[in-house]
Amino acid sequence: MKPPQHEPLVLALVGATGTVGRTVLEVLDDLEVPVKALRPFASPRSAGTTLSFRDDDLRVEALRDGAFQGCHVAIFCAGAAVAREWAPRARAEGCAVVDDSPAFRGEPDVPLVVAEVNGGAAAGAARGIVANPSSTATALALVLAPLRDAAGLRRVVVSTYHSASGLGQGGVEELEKQARDLLNLREPDPPARFPHRLAFNVIPQVGAFVDGGATDEEAKIVSETRKILGEPGLAIAATAVRVPVFFGHSAAVNVATVRPLGAAGARAALAKAAGVKVVDDPAQRVYPMPMLVGSEDAALVGRLREDPSQENGLALFVSIENTRKGAATNAVQLAQLLARRSA
């Protein structure tokens, strides 16, 4: 049988009209992924609309029995509730699943995969489901894996700068409206997506609070980074903060390695890593920033320096396009890995 990586994919896209869904269409095009047919699905409210993909206008449909018949892979970017209901039905119809929601990320028999870090784990998807990590865990895994491989990880402290688009188009629009109102001396409406006004403010709450005083986003950063890296005991502490940025999540990361590595060693390890781009020339004011992530499919890493306050200490700053490599790009890569696996 001809290996599917050379056979164009028949792909279902669930949540096709959302921010990540639309970005999946862009990424398929940008990466020139061979697609034989694409079936866009969305909520009944969005059904009947059309989406452009390459030379076609595709009609968006509501999910129904048999929706996944004949599809190789479905990419789910429609939230946890939809994934829990429909991913098993896709599987029952013979279609592999890449899920961008948190629904399956914690399940031991569902691999959580960043293509460049643990792509091989997609082959072990016993249930035919692979979970796509949260954007920040993806960024962290991409920059920590090369450091781990070079010198081992002793401890990681992360503080984030989450953008509004982590809450989709609604988050982007809320930030824009608030900023516009404030600059025109109008009182903004009470916030709907964010717990407080985000414009010209920062909010040290991303997601909902869970036990121990952390948010679920902070808990995800810890548990997902550990799972992707295959280091269940990794000492990692996270504080997640929303900032008034439209696209692009960032994180300040403090790392202690087991063995000495140094800034030069860290730079060399990161420079040769896939999925990472070293953007690090402080004298020229060059370092990662949300305004640079554009349609980047790599995590940008810079401000690489030694932290003399601890043994084998390093510090770095990372930015990632949360809707591209943080979501859509990795999902497309995982769909390709699953298609190959089913060969």
Next chain:
Amino acid sequence: MKPPQHEPLVLALVGATGTVGRTVLEVLDDLEVPVKALRPFASPRSAGTTLSFRDDDLRVEALRDGAFQGCHVAIFCAGAAVAREWAPRARAEGCAVVDDSPAFRGEPDVPLVVAEVNGGAAAGAARGIVANPSSTATALALVLAPLRDAAGLRRVVVSTYHSASGLGQGGVEELEKQARDLLNLREPDPPARFPHRLAFNVIPQVGAFVDGGATDEEAKIVSETRKILGEPGLAIAATAVRVPVFFGHSAAVNVATVRPLGAAGARAALAKAAGVKVVDDPAQRVYPMPMLVGSEDAALVGRLREDPSQENGLALFVSIENTRKGAATNAVQLAQLLARRSA
């Protein structure tokens, strides 16, 4: 002799027309500080303008020989170059000095003081000069001192969320103009105050780069926090990041104490500390944010929780009004301490 704290101050204010200078006038009024006479000074460009203070319109003058004659204390908030030139001349004219610039902060015989943390050190101002710390070091010292007193400090990792007003009114105006341009689909002017566009972006550079890949702001956070706390060997690592916020610096802080303290112990220690307000009820979405600092003279602390990834680990989030307690309020407090000392 009647103690000067009961004798109204004769006060010189250098840099009176800048963001911090104007805030000093507000603070003197808000805190009902007895002032017999106030002499505002500024650059020759601003000389001749008037400033309102209580019931008076004060004429702003340029600095000249004899400017400080008869003044008890001068508050300098005009940058390091002006402080280096004029603070010794103020001293020669018998006037004590509180300097808000970095000019003297590192000098061993100049105390670096946060009133509530090491106010007693003002008494040891051998040269009659007391330095006012940078806003972030003030915030850190305020929250770390009670934890240190309760359980000792083993290690601190800080990531900041610096506001635009750290660069004064020019920084505020640049952010506003950029945001307005972007929302109206105009290309913003090239940045003048910030190294890159700040609106809807974050910039992992505050200040200029120094040796070892850190910025001078990061170096100040480390050295000033150590000096205020009197812990020259404190293990502390900092990353300083500018965010698109007008007023209010924040920081995510990860702490390891020497002895066990726990979240409840930390909360109790902070609740009774002067200069700190515990704002910490996550279930009600209550935690420190720049939009809450208003005209607060305390550092707001919240998101207090244990960090299970290390022994005796704690995490917290702090916000401070960088032009008030981070600058003007502490300067006014230091002026009062110096006046008392000269009794």
